[in-house]
Amino acid sequence: MTTGQDTERAENGGRTVISVDAMGGDRGPAAVVAGLMICAERLPDAQFLLHGNESELKRLLARQPTLAGRVELRHADRVVTMHDKPSQIMRSGNGTSMWSTIDSVKNGEAGAAVSCGNTGALMAVSMLRLRKLPGVNRPAIACYWPSRNPSGFNVMLDVGADIKAEAADLLQYAAMGASYAKNGMQTARPRVGLLNVGTEEHKGRAELHEAHHLLGAAAEVSGYDFVGFVEGGDIPSDRVDVIVTDGFTGNIALKTGEGTAKLISDFMKEAFNAGWMSRFAALIAMNSLKRLARRIDPRLANGGVFLGLNGTVVKSHGSSDATGVAAAVELAHRLAKAGFTQSLAARVASAERAGQDAPASAGEAGSEE
Amino acid sequence: MTTGQDTERAENGGRTVISVDAMGGDRGPAAVVAGLMICAERLPDAQFLLHGNESELKRLLARQPTLAGRVELRHADRVVTMHDKPSQIMRSGNGTSMWSTIDSVKNGEAGAAVSCGNTGALMAVSMLRLRKLPGVNRPAIACYWPSRNPSGFNVMLDVGADIKAEAADLLQYAAMGASYAKNGMQTARPRVGLLNVGTEEHKGRAELHEAHHLLGAAAEVSGYDFVGFVEGGDIPSDRVDVIVTDGFTGNIALKTGEGTAKLISDFMKEAFNAGWMSRFAALIAMNSLKRLARRIDPRLANGGVFLGLNGTVVKSHGSSDATGVAAAVELAHRLAKAGFTQSLAARVASAERAGQDAPASAGEAGSEE
Numbered sequence: 001m002t003t004g005q006d007t008e009r010a011e012n013g014g015r016t017v018i019s020v021d022a023m024g025g026d027r028g029p030a031a032v033v034a035g036l037m038i039c040a041e042r043l044p045d046a047q048f049l050l051h052g053n054e055s056e057l058k059r060l061l062a063r064q065p066t067l068a069g070r071v072e073l074r075h076a077d078r079v080v081t082m083h084d085k086p087s088q089i090m091r092s093g094n095g096t097s098m099w100s101t102i103d104s105v106k107n108g109e110a111g112a113a114v115s116c117g118n119t120g121a122l123m124a125v126s127m128l129r130l131r132k133l134p135g136v137n138r139p140a141i142a143c144y145w146p147s148r149n150p151s152g153f154n155v156m157l158d159v160g161a162d163i164k165a166e167a168a169d170l171l172q173y174a175a176m177g178a179s180y181a182k183n184g185m186q187t188a189r190p191r192v193g194l195l196n197v198g199t200e201e202h203k204g205r206a207e208l209h210e211a212h213h214l215l216g217a218a219a220e221v222s223g224y225d226f227v228g229f230v231e232g233g234d235i236p237s238d239r240v241d242v243i244v245t246d247g248f249t250g251n252i253a254l255k256t257g258e259g260t261a262k263l264i265s266d267f268m269k270e271a272f273n274a275g276w277m278s279r280f281a282a283l284i285a286m287n288s289l290k291r292l293a294r295r296i297d298p299r300l301a302n303g304g305v306f307l308g309l310n311g312t313v314v315k316s317h318g319s320s321d322a323t324g325v326a327a328a329v330e331l332a333h334r335l336a337k338a339g340f341t342q343s344l345a346a347r348v349a350s351a352e353r354a355g356q357d358a359p360a361s362a363g364e365a366g367s368e369e
Numbered sequence: 370m371t372t373g374q375d376t377e378r379a380e381n382g383g384r385t386v387i388s389v390d391a392m393g394g395d396r397g398p399a400a401v402v403a404g405l406m407i408c409a410e411r412l413p414d415a416q417f418l419l420h421g422n423e424s425e426l427k428r429l430l431a432r433q434p435t436l437a438g439r440v441e442l443r444h445a446d447r448v449v450t451m452h453d454k455p456s457q458i459m460r461s462g463n464g465t466s467m468w469s470t471i472d473s474v475k476n477g478e479a480g481a482a483v484s485c486g487n488t489g490a491l492m493a494v495s496m497l498r499l500r501k502l503p504g505v506n507r508p509a510i511a512c513y514w515p516s517r518n519p520s521g522f523n524v525m526l527d528v529g530a531d532i533k534a535e536a537a538d539l540l541q542y543a544a545m546g547a548s549y550a551k552n553g554m555q556t557a558r559p560r561v562g563l564l565n566v567g568t569e570e571h572k573g574r575a576e577l578h579e580a581h582h583l584l585g586a587a588a589e590v591s592g593y594d595f596v597g598f599v600e601g602g603d604i605p606s607d608r609v610d611v612i613v614t615d616g617f618t619g620n621i622a623l624k625t626g627e628g629t630a631k632l633i634s635d636f637m638k639e640a641f642n643a644g645w646m647s648r649f650a651a652l653i654a655m656n657s658l659k660r661l662a663r664r665i666d667p668r669l670a671n672g673g674v675f676l677g678l679n680g681t682v683v684k685s686h687g688s689s690d691a692t693g694v695a696a697a698v699e700l701a702h703r704l705a706k707a708g709f710t711q712s713l714a715a716r717v718a719s720a721e722r723a724g725q726d727a728p729a730s731a732g733e734a735g736s737e738e
Contacts, residue, residue, distance in 0.1 A: 085571075146632065160566060163574055197529060197620040202454075205532055205617065232624025236632045248574065249621055251566040252614075255601025256622045260629040263515065263605045264665055271661040278657045285641070285650035292640040296633055 015047045018332050019110035021101040022052030023079040024117025026319045033060045035325025040070050046333050049104050051076050051097040076100045080117050086124035093125055102129045105311040111336025112312035114328050116320050123161055130311040133345050135352040138162045138169045139308035142180050143254060144301040148238040151185045158247035159254045159304060165246035167210035174215045176307040177242040178224035179347040183340045187241050193230030195245035222351050261296055303328035312341050384416045387701050388479035390470040391421030392448040393486025395688045402429045404694025409439050412702050418473050420445050420466040445469045449486050455493035462494055471498045474680040480705025481681035483697050485689050492530055499680040502714050504721040507531045507538045508677035511549050512623060513670040517607040520554045525604060527616035528623045528673060534615035536579035543584045545676040546611040547593035548716040552707045556610050562599030564614035591720050630665055672697035681710050
C-alpha cells in the first residue's frame, strides 16, 4: 500500500509536487517565494504549484531566475484572511488560494499542501475537500518540539485541531503520531506518552485513565512503546518521542513553550546589550550563541501537520519568514516522498481491524512502514 | 476586617510568626534550616515554628548560632512522603510534621505556613484543618510566573489544586488571584485574563464562554480589569497580571514552561562548553549570563500559595534548596504581615454579596485592600 495512484500521479517523472498557498500569511507572498528559493536549491526533485494572485506572483517570480521551470502558477482571485471564520470559508471559500491549494492534493496533482493561512479555515477546507480517513473521528494537528532526543525533536499532538478529545480519539492520535514520527523523523519504534498532571496512574481526568488503558493495549499492533503518563516537563525530554493530548491542552502547552522561549531569548538579548562590556562579551560568545539559537530556533520546527485526512497538509506559522516557509515545504516534501498519507491510512485501518477482531489479528499489522 | 484575632496572636509583640515544615522535601531538613538562615537576616521581625524530628533539627540548629532565639522546635514523629496518597494522610496524618505545621496556623500561633512536601497531601491536610472560606467551592494554587511586567512576575492560578473548574470556580479564581496580586506584588489594579486557545470570543470550550461573561461582569466589584481571553504565549506578557485557568491546564502550562526554561538553560551550558573558545567567551560573558539567570531563576519564583482557605499556606517546590526555601518563607512572611487571609476572606465575601444583590451593591466593595 505504500504507493497509491495519487502518489504516482503527484510524482510525475520522478518529481515530487508540492502545492503551496502563496497568500494569507502575515508577511505576504514575498516570504513564500523566498522560502521556495531555498527549497529549490535543497530539493532538486521538487516542483511547486503556487496558488494566489497571478500578476503579483509573476512579478515576484520574475526576479528569481532559479525558480524558472520549477513553479507553476495557479491564479486565485480571493484570499482567506486571519479574521475569516472557518464556517464562512467552508460555505464560500471556493475561489480562494487556500481552497485551490488543497484541491491540488485532492485531485492528485500534488503529493502534499502547505499554507501559512488561518489555521481554523485551513482545517475546515482540508476536512471538507479531502475528507477524513475511514475510521478517524477527529483529525489532529501534530507539531515538532525541540527536545533532548538525538533527532533534536519530539512530536506532539493534538495542538489545536479540536478543543476536546475522548479516550478513543486519544488512541487514534497515538497511532497517527507514531506513524508520523516514523515517517517524519525516522524513529524506528516511537515511545508514546499521554500528557497528564502526574505520572501515577490515579492522577488526572477519567477519560485519561480510559485512554491509558487503550493506549497500552494497542501499543503492539500500532508499532509503538507506551511509556504511560508524562508531565509538561517531559515534553522536551528524551524519555518519549510522541506526546498525546487533546487539542485544548496541546495548544496551550505549545504556545506556553513558545512564549517561554521567546521571553528567555529577549531577556538574553537585553542581558548581552547592557553596557559595552556585555556587548563585547556577546561578540566573543557569538559562535556559542549561534549554536544555541540553531537548537531552539522555532522556525526550524515550523510546520503543523494535519493527521487523519486523505492527503497531507502542512500548516506553516502565520508569521513565517523565508526560513520558516522553507522548513514547512521541506517537511511536506519529505512526507510526500515517503507516501505518508498511504502509510497513515494503512496504519489507521489496521489499528481499526485489530480493535474489531482483537486479539487474534494482532500479528497482521506493522509491516507497511 | 484587616486585623482578625488570629493575626494579632500570630504577631505577638510585633513579630511575624511563620510555621515551617522541616521534613518531606527532597533535600531534607538541612535545606530548610539553611533557608531559614537566609530569612533570619533579611526579616528581622520573623520568628519561626519549625516542625519535624527534634533530635535531627537540634543538631542542625546547634551549628547555626544566628538562628538562636528565632526558631522554636515542635517535635513530630512522622513524615509525609512523596508517595503517600492524600486520602491516606487525611485519615491518619495526625502526628506528621505537615499536619502540625498547618495546625499552628489553625490555632493562631502562626500567620502562615510553609512546606516542601507532597502537594496533594498538603492541600488535603490544609482543607481538612483550615476549612474552605465561606463561599469558596474549589480552593486554588497560585504561582508566580517570570514576566515582562515591571514587577518581574505575573500570577497564574489554578496550577494544580483541582483537575477541573466550572465557570463559577473560575470567577472565584479571578477574585482571589486579583487579591493575591495586590497583596503579594502590590499591583494596584490587576489586569485579569482567562486562558484559552484564542483571543476571539467564539474560541474554546463552553464553560470558558460562560466564565468570560462572569469575569467581565464582576470586574468592577472585585477590583480588577478584565482583559478577556489570553493565550499560552501571553502568560509571561505585560498585557496581563493574573492568568485564570483550571488546575489541569494550569499545571501542564506551568510544567511546560519550567521544562522549556530548563531545556534552554541546559542547551546554553552545552553551547558555552563546546571547546576552549566557548569557555573563554562564557568567562567574558559571565556578568551578562548571571544577569539573565537572575531574571529567570525558578527558585526566586518559588512558592505556590493555596487560596480559598481560612489561613495562608505556601507550597515550596519539593526539590527546593536554601535559596528556594528562603523565597517561599519570605513570601509567606509578606502575606502574613499584610493580613492576606483576612483581606482575601473579605474580598470573597463582598464578591459573593455582590453576586446576590447585584447590581445595587456594586459600590460597597473595594475598600479592604
